[in-house]
Amino acid sequence: VSAGGHPTPSLDLVPHVLEGRTTAIARLLSRVEVGGDEVLPALAAVYRHAGRAHVVGITGVPGSGKSSLVTKLAAELRRRGRRVAILAVDPSSPFSGGAILGDRIRMGELVRDEGVFIRSFATRGALGGLARPVLDAVDVVDAAGFDTVLVETVGVGQDEVEVVQAAHTTVVVSAPGLGDDIQAIKAGVLEIADVHVVSKADRPDAERTVAELRTMLAMGLAASAAGTDTYRPPVLATSAHTGAGVDELADAIAFHREAMQRSGELERRRRRIAERRLVAAAEGRLWQAFARRRDDDQLHALTERLLRRDVHPRAAADAWLAAGVLANDTVG
């Protein structure tokens, strides 16, 4: 195959990515989103140079104001001389299209800054979910020299959990006065917080939410994952509106990383993240290999049997898998 007129192979983009060139990064990420084997050599090359960035997951339900907070935090980190990448995995984020004009404008300011890279990911992706392209994207911006990668996700759903689990530091954003049912959904998410933020601190009910979170932490209800002998997750109040608390948030994130480094927790998390990615990749590969060889005629025949209810989906799946589709050479 001649290269004339064909798009640049992804691997050829890598040197430019490693130099931190925005257009090369953006092009590579577009291919990462598409997936497929063409991009694999590039990802392998990039992976070799990744591993230096501080990956910070920022999660919270829609309406918690985390998108505005991420914008302010990125600006603060820039003031501290750090290069910042924002990867938004949240349909309500202004970065991924659910726009709020004010945030768009602020985002616009960031975009003109070469030390900031912003990319959004659609939530409902193809088979295999959203986590893989986002984790690959973290490698890309990491290798491109961004010091901090802010991964913004809504705190619900399996993909989001997988993404959050790949962060070194997890910030959970709660909004004041969103009601008991909103807070309840975060119960599972609170446990994974290394830093708690109550947003919209300019609102009168923010103090109560801060107090409630501190009580939960004191009761040990939300400290299982992050708490170590030497580290306790702080509860901060921020206002993206006035900018209050954003400075303290940047400090808290930096402090968490230092604390993890001292205690050896950073190393443990890196190992856990690597193992999870390997297992997830194996799962994806297994399915890919099967999808390549699967017998669709049999799929349709078995679907008809399901509709007649004379076979259970799992028994039908076994029949489908056993029908020669999984031979010796399934992988490769």
Next chain:
Amino acid sequence: VSAGGHPTPSLDLVPHVLEGRTTAIARLLSRVEVGGDEVLPALAAVYRHAGRAHVVGITGVPGSGKSSLVTKLAAELRRRGRRVAILAVDPSSPFSGGAILGDRIRMGELVRDEGVFIRSFATRGALGGLARPVLDAVDVVDAAGFDTVLVETVGVGQDEVEVVQAAHTTVVVSAPGLGDDIQAIKAGVLEIADVHVVSKADRPDAERTVAELRTMLAMGLAASAAGTDTYRPPVLATSAHTGAGVDELADAIAFHREAMQRSGELERRRRRIAERRLVAAAEGRLWQAFARRRDDDQLHALTERLLRRDVHPRAAADAWLAAGVLANDTVG
């Protein structure tokens, strides 16, 4: 293996399940949640008798008041003589623990009624996600003779999407005045609505949200999945507080089913649901077979190589899979 002192095999529960006995249903569902092959013969037996229930997915972000609405709707369906099962897949639901006292009390009233069955599912499940046990549970309550199965989910995340896709009729609940960012998250969910509900109709801003949704629908922005030549998703306003609109919601759900039956859409959806379940089951089986045979020593060795960044997770996965773990007899 002697049966003395051992728990009843799941298959022995099936005759009691088919008679609609609550304790047998609850026991079988506990085993469904655990998973494993022991429960498969029971599920296969149950599946043969399922297929009559109207499966209604009710989705909406936390704070939309869908749990209260589900309670009221179940009561209304009971008044119409239908047997109703509620399967809640939402950590903020009163049925799954994020309790609001008022709802608990109303739920209590329902629980004392033999024509109502209520079960909740934890959101963060084991490998394989939450969708499988919930879809199996739909089969169980369907076979047990419940006429309507209300599956309550929060409208975010892959598991939830999978569950919603298994419903015949999907109700999307929007709350008034929750702000643009809350509404935005529903953009992807609005498309799948067969019936739109604006909850908390007693609030002054409810009318505006109803008007906004009607405008979106008129613009064709949210009608792609549900719209046919003969059916247009209605927009209803309900108040779980006053009970207003719940009657109309029950009508709309029944009307949607009739419209689907007339147009042949019900048959198409049944086929789509069956095929999706078969594919999902195959995916699960494939992974299960691998998990049984996988080489954990190699997993740890490869994880070390990932940490040294001398191999990419996907290449490591290929190596792991190729190392003899996927022989001829992977399945079975």
